[in-house]
Amino acid sequence: MLNNVKNELKKNYYDPGIRGMDVDARFKTAEEKVKQASSLGQAFGIIAQALLDLNDSHTFFSPPPRPVSVEYGWQMQAIGDQCFVAAVKPGSDAQAKGLKRGDLVVSIDGFKPTRKELWKVEYYYYALSPRPGMKLVVQSPGQEPRLLEIAAKVKQGKRVLNLSGTGTSDQDVNDVIRESEDADRLMRHRFQKAGNVVIWKMLTFAFEPEQVDSLMNDRVKGNSELILDLRGNQGGYVSTLERLAGYFFDHDLKIADRKGRKEKKPILAKTRGKDVFPGKVIVLVDSKSASASELFARLIQIEKRAS
Structure with missing residues (x-):
């Protein structure tokens, strides 16, 4: 597991220099510590620390789920x-x-x-x-x-789930489905209206960009003011960010540059033309707003589109 983490980091991290870290030496030290670990939890902690030393909130070890x-x-x-x-x-x-x-x-x-x-x-x-x-x-x-x-x-919970279609698998399958539905329910978009003001609580950008079209047209269009609540929203898909931003500008513009290992690619907001929302916009963010939420809030602030 530790070697897999090291190899993925060396292969895919956006900075070829990996922020000055001597990866081989760092993971060699971690390997020696893992050998001396007295529990699985302690071993996971050692693996995690190897990545935490990068101080990059987008790069961390996700341990196997626990029962x-x-x-x-x-x-x-x-x-x-x-x-x-x-x-x-x-x-x-x-x-x-x-x-x-x-x-x-x-x-x-x-x-x-x-x-x-x-x-x-x-x-x-x-x-x-x-x-x-x-x-x-x-x-x-x-x-x-x-x-x-x-x-x-x-x-x-159960250490082993039976999803084979035999024995007790029906109950296990139902449990998995129910947990997935509960998670989806927690992340649903929430709307509240007060006159011509619509409040949109968006908990994530991790949904298909096409859904932005239906939400803007069915829930936001026709109102004079939008309060977009991004508090606690930790981001999601870049494509969804691009689509949403396009609804607030009558021209195309660059949101940011996305730097990868081999190339730098612009993140673009392409105007939605006649479907652009013309009303007043207020965006709410807090200490847990991250990634796409921060980029969206920054964009409309520096472009003086919202408060």
């Missing part, structure tokens, strides 16, 4: 360079222990989260090494910091 799901019952968000509790799930241990929305997150298991490191913290706790709980030091406005030991909700 457990972990729900911590709360979420945080960066405001400025500090991280705050953005939501607490009702009925969770986090709520029972007194965690409150708006609390400053001073530390998580001794680590101080910052805007720059937030994605690494979430990557560690959700993908790389899910935990049955964590120790938080938080601080409510005007109060002293307090220590909370919060238990996660851990759901044990």
